[in-house]
Amino acid sequence: MAQIVANAVITAGSYLLVGLGFSLIYTTCRFFHLAHAVVLTAAAYSTFVLHVWLGLPLSISVAGAVALTAAVGVSMELGIYRPLRKRQGSSSELLVASLGVYVSIQALLTLLFGAGTRTFRDGEIASVSLLWSVRVTRPQIAVLVASVGALSAISLFLYRTKLGKTVRAVASDPDLAVVYGVNVNRCFVSVFALGSAIGAVAGILVGFDGDVTPTMGFRILVMSVVALIVGGIGSIRGLALGCLLLALSQHLTAWWFSSRWQDGIVFVIFISFLLWRPQGILGRLPRSASV
Amino acid sequence: MIYLAHIVVMVAIYVVLAASLDLLVGQTGILSLAHAAFYGIGAYAVAVLTLRLGASFLTAFLAAMIVSAALSVLLSLPSLRLREDYFVMATLGFQLIASNVLGNWIDLTRGPLGIAGVPGPRILGWVVTSQWGFVALTLLVAGSAWTVAACISASPFGRVLRAIREDELVAEALGKDTIGSKIKVVAISAMLAAAAGGLYAYYVTYIDPSAFTITESILVLAMVIIGGAGSRLGSILGALLLVVTPELLRFFGFPDSIAANTRQFLFGSVLVLVIMIRPKGLVGRYGFGR
Numbered sequence: 001m002a003q004i005v006a007n008a009v010i011t012a013g014s015y016l017l018v019g020l021g022f023s024l025i026y027t028t029c030r031f032f033h034l035a036h037a038v039v040l041t042a043a044a045y046s047t048f049v050l051h052v053w054l055g056l057p058l059s060i061s062v063a064g065a066v067a068l069t070a071a072v073g074v075s076m077e078l079g080i081y082r083p084l085r086k087r088q089g090s091s092s093e094l095l096v097a098s099l100g101v102y103v104s105i106q107a108l109l110t111l112l113f114g115a116g117t118r119t120f121r122d123g124e125i126a127s128v129s130l131l132w133s134v135r136v137t138r139p140q141i142a143v144l145v146a147s148v149g150a151l152s153a154i155s156l157f158l159y160r161t162k163l164g165k166t167v168r169a170v171a172s173d174p175d176l177a178v179v180y181g182v183n184v185n186r187c188f189v190s191v192f193a194l195g196s197a198i199g200a201v202a203g204i205l206v207g208f209d210g211d212v213t214p215t216m217g218f219r220i221l222v223m224s225v226v227a228l229i230v231g232g233i234g235s236i237r238g239l240a241l242g243c244l245l246l247a248l249s250q251h252l253t254a255w256w257f258s259s260r261w262q263d264g265i266v267f268v269i270f271i272s273f274l275l276w277r278p279q280g281i282l283g284r285l286p287r288s289a290s291v
Numbered sequence: 292m293i294y295l296a297h298i299v300v301m302v303a304i305y306v307v308l309a310a311s312l313d314l315l316v317g318q319t320g321i322l323s324l325a326h327a328a329f330y331g332i333g334a335y336a337v338a339v340l341t342l343r344l345g346a347s348f349l350t351a352f353l354a355a356m357i358v359s360a361a362l363s364v365l366l367s368l369p370s371l372r373l374r375e376d377y378f379v380m381a382t383l384g385f386q387l388i389a390s391n392v393l394g395n396w397i398d399l400t401r402g403p404l405g406i407a408g409v410p411g412p413r414i415l416g417w418v419v420t421s422q423w424g425f426v427a428l429t430l431l432v433a434g435s436a437w438t439v440a441a442c443i444s445a446s447p448f449g450r451v452l453r454a455i456r457e458d459e460l461v462a463e464a465l466g467k468d469t470i471g472s473k474i475k476v477v478a479i480s481a482m483l484a485a486a487a488g489g490l491y492a493y494y495v496t497y498i499d500p501s502a503f504t505i506t507e508s509i510l511v512l513a514m515v516i517i518g519g520a521g522s523r524l525g526s527i528l529g530a531l532l533l534v535v536t537p538e539l540l541r542f543f544g545f546p547d548s549i550a551a552n553t554r555q556f557l558f559g560s561v562l563v564l565v566i567m568i569r570p571k572g573l574v575g576r577y578g579f580g581r
Binding site: 080092101106 | 366375376379381388391392506512560
């Protein structure tokens with residue numbers, strides 16, 4: 001049982017890492033940046049190239065991959081989303097564009113690396129014993145440390161820095177922020193850089209723990225977006241709670257029934273929340289449609 | 292000639308998919324990412340009913356459409372009451388779960404192995420097996436599905452849908468049942484997608500979960516948007532373009548494995564370009580998402 005809880009907390013950590021980056025972009029830019037899925041994957045493959053193909057040490061490869069992925073995220077914003085916003089594209093158009101980006105980059109990665117699994121692990125991973133004979137691996141501990149780190153980093157950024165304050169201003173009312181002289185575009189770029197960097201950490205750690213495939217990002221992104229809605233959009237604590245709830249119910253389902261229905265239970269939870277508590281655990285109901 | 296017939300059949304199947312998705316994207320202005328899920332549900336329903344129960348074409352087809360419509364209500368009822376974003380996310384989740392169920396409900400779907408040997412459709416004692424028989428059948432179904440979609444958009448119900456697209460609050464203020472209309476149109480669209488899936492199962496005789504993934508959903512969405520959302524011709528044009536162009540890759544000697552990914556790369560980037568440069572699509576009249 002203790003092992004199940006530990007595993008659930010680790011899974012929750014990886015959802016949280018993905019969800020934090022996605023949620024930061026969603027609340028600020030107000031559209032579903034689903035290409036975030038392929039951002040995670042790109043980070044894992046960059047680590048693979050730097051570490052395995054170029055033979056760089058792991059720490060440098062990871063740092064390089066995070067920087068590269070942040071650049072990928074920023075170039076999506078500059079090359080596609082900003083021009084779309086400039087001609088007043090709706091959030092649906094931005095979403096469709098991000099889907100196009102998702103499928104084309106995924107295809108590109110498959111063309112470059114093949115559809116099979118790749119790995120950048122060096123040999124077997126030793127597991128460590130903790131309290132109550134719970135066993136975890138070192139990358140799993142890294143997931144936990146990174147997710148807690150990213151959680152506090154984002155909170156510090158949003159509530160303690162000047163740039164974070166402007167991000168919150170843009171998130172709550174972009175038009176008013178413009179009136180007060182906030183450079184909204186600069187704000188979006190920084191959000192994409194930070195969100196993609198956190199997504200990169202998530203992708204690399206997931207790639208470490210499992211395998212690297214061109215489609216690895218999609219499932220985990222859907223999970224963390226569901227966690228975001230279940231937890232309540234706009235609340236970081238809600239997101240963390242949502243991740244814990246989903247991960248725990250997934251691991252319990254796997255234990256009681258079968259690991260095959262792990263994703264099914266997530267959909268059941270999602271639909272139940274939409275029916276009875278659409279604002280999520282900690283969220284407030286969205287403002288009714290404005291004319 | 293057989294190759295040409297194959298292309299005609301595939302275009303016809305995708306016309307059904309694109310025309311039915313256009314009812315949501317073009318007419319009602321709501322985005323669905325679960326179209327491949329309903330397509331797959333239709334294909335599996337037809338395959339299972341035909342193989343296990345020896346169902347005839349009409350029985351299997353109708354049953355598949357009803358199952359698909361029923362499942363669509365499960366999805367649309369909770370999510371359409373809320374903001375548009377929630378519906379998109381619900382369809383995304385539904386798509387993931389559908390792939391998951393098709394891959395894991397081994398007793399019914401045989402999981403990743405897929406179902407092989409679906410017999411040809413039996414219509415009034417006559418079994419379609421020849422390539423040209425399939426051309427006739429799929430053209431017939433595609434023609435009727437397209438006509439159904441066209442009739443819906445020309446009907447008063449279609450006007451309500453477009454009113455929802457333009458301004459849901461106004462439609463509601465005029466006394467239109469907006470949520471009910473949306474649930475209905477989602478169900479109709481899911482039924483037509485299931486019909487396309489049934490045709491696909493009969494035609495290729497072998498189905499597996501990899502044919503009904505999120506990428507397929509995005510492909511159909513790309514057909515609608517590239518062709519032109521909200522126009523009757525657009526869905527035909529989009530399906531034609533995205534089925535025929537990749538076939539040309541074969542003539543340039545691309546091997547199959549590379550061709551599939553090149554095709555995916557191409558339609559993804561064309562989708563981005565169309566959204567950026569010409570959001571109305573080729574022949575659309577309605578700037579999608581406005």
